């Protein structure tokens with residue numbers, strides 16, 4: 001009987017039913033599309049954020065002077081458990097030298113590093129590593145060094161030395177001299193403007209520190225820290241430690257890298273890591289907020305159209321009450337109707353939203369997404385939530401109808 | 410004399426300042442056919458609705474069968490209506506998108522379980538065996554009123570209430586409906602309370618009460634009704 005009532009009531013008022021269906025389908029579609037691309041958006045955003053600086057610093061574990069890292073360990077960074085999360089890294093070797101250009105000279109920091117080094121690691125796809133990858137914001141006048149005797153000079157240092165792109169510099173350490181051609185002048189707004197950057201090998205020779213590195217900056221995709229991530233892994237049991245290790249917290253990725261670099265200690269660069277975490281959290285918050293907003297407006301639309309059809313059906317409801325329908329029976333008829341509409345709306349909304357998500361990620365992010373399995377049940381549940389939320393006010397109104405007032409002859 | 414199915418004492422109903430029903434003491438015997446007359450606005454519908462559990466009195470006491478209607482909750486009143494009462498309205502109030510037989514089954518559905526065979530035989534009893542699948546819009550006024558009657562009696566109520574059920578019908582249809590109700594009452598032994606404007610319709614009852622401005626002003630026994 002319920003089925004007959006529902007069937008006939010649908011057939012009788014196709015327009016009203018369609019309106020409700022449309023609102024629910026649109027809400028479910030928007031929710032599906034948003035949630036479907038949310039993962040992709042976060043990922044792209046995280047990638048984007050990686051260009052704002054490295055978030056892990058590797059230093060020698062030994063506190064006083066002596067400690068060094070070894071260049072030969074560097075390729076191992078591309079083999080660790082979290083290797084796919086590591087978007088780039090670069091080694092640094094620092095030394096103090098006398099730098100002279102023509103008649104001007106001063107003591108300054110000479111840094112050996114990689115600029116854009118082709119890194120071949122056995123069993124892994126070749127990658128490019130170095131400053132160019134890890135610090136794309138460097139504002140470079142000129143070009144990146146290509147030969148062993150080419151260097152980049154920080155803008156402040158270059159100004160004091162009165163040097164320019166194409167000119168030559170001489171660096172002297174302990175009686176050994178090395179001549180460099182200025183390939184580029186760099187402006188960063190930071191301490192880099194005071195330094196001279198040259199290829200790692202050349203600086204190792206200059207400083208007589210063959211194969212040595214003073215620190216490594218690593219840029220890794222990480223998940224925002226949460227309460228669990230902040231726990232001290234040293235005090236964890238095996239299961240917790242495994243869970244911690246297998247979550248891409250900046251601390252666990254750092255630990256991961258530390259393990260392959262002999263004599264190293266890895267530290268998250270907290271300004272970067274936590275700012276990034278906060279931003280990603282906010283981004284997720286915005287996506288969820290927008291989804292809720294879309295569902296909320298769908299629910300409002302459902303409520304409005306149900307309210308309108310409720311007014312139209314008040315005599316029908318009054319009659320049902322008059323012949324003895326109680327509140328539960330009245331509710332089940334109306335909720336049954338919205339349930340059917342919302343399941344249909346959820347399915348259609350899912351199909352539309354899924355396509356929409358694919359379309360958005362193709363046009364906006366230029367990437368293909370595969371919708372996760374949970375998206376379908378989520379779409380159906382959002383449709384049901386929209387329908388239920390939209391039914392509250394109309395149902396209340398239906399339950400408040402007094403048969404005598406409506407059926408008055 | 411049979412036991413009373415309805416007993417009221419000091420029953421009132423007011424809408425704000427308007428007193429639709431002044432303190433009323435009334436007894437209706439089981440199986441009796443009571444006609445209620447009075448000019449428009451005298452409180453007839455108010456009284457009928459209260460006795461049918463469709464409306465709540467403002468004061469006094471009201472017993473119908475075993476039930477103290479003032480003590481019932483909203484859902485309790487709904488249960489009372491479906492178990493105890495059949496109602497026939499002047500405006501029929503059929504669900505427009507359901508066929509005649511489905512309209513009858515609707516009352517079964519709220520009462521217990523719909524039984525199409527039983528609903529069909531109820532319509533046959535009111536002489537509509539040939540119009541089962543028609544929607545209310547396809548039926549004449551008299552036919553619609555028969556569907557209403559079939560719906561009202563389908564759950565074997567103890568109390569059949571009619572609020573001017575023949576008010577919209579021509580003389581011939583009115584007589585047919587009254588005849589039908591009389592037959593059904595003879596078989597089902599329910600109590601009838603019927604509000605009417607029509608003196609002739611009133612005389613089909615055993616007794617007529619007259620309301621004026623919410624007060625029971627007069628009552629009389631009808632010889633014809635006794636027959």
Ligand SMILES: Nc1ncnc2c1ncn2[C@@H]1O[C@H](COP(=O)(O)OP(=O)(O)O)[C@@H](O)[C@H]1O
Nearest residue numbers: 405424427429448449450451452453454455456
């Ligand atoms: N819902 C209501 N609100 C306010 N006044 C009402 C309402 N229903 C009925 N009344 C008033 O109660 C009185 C009796 O009404 P009613 O019982 O419908 O009279 P009858 O059926 O005899 O014509 C009238 O004065 C009417 O205006």
Ligand SMILES: [Mg+2]
Nearest residue numbers: 409453454455
């Ligand atoms: Mg009336």
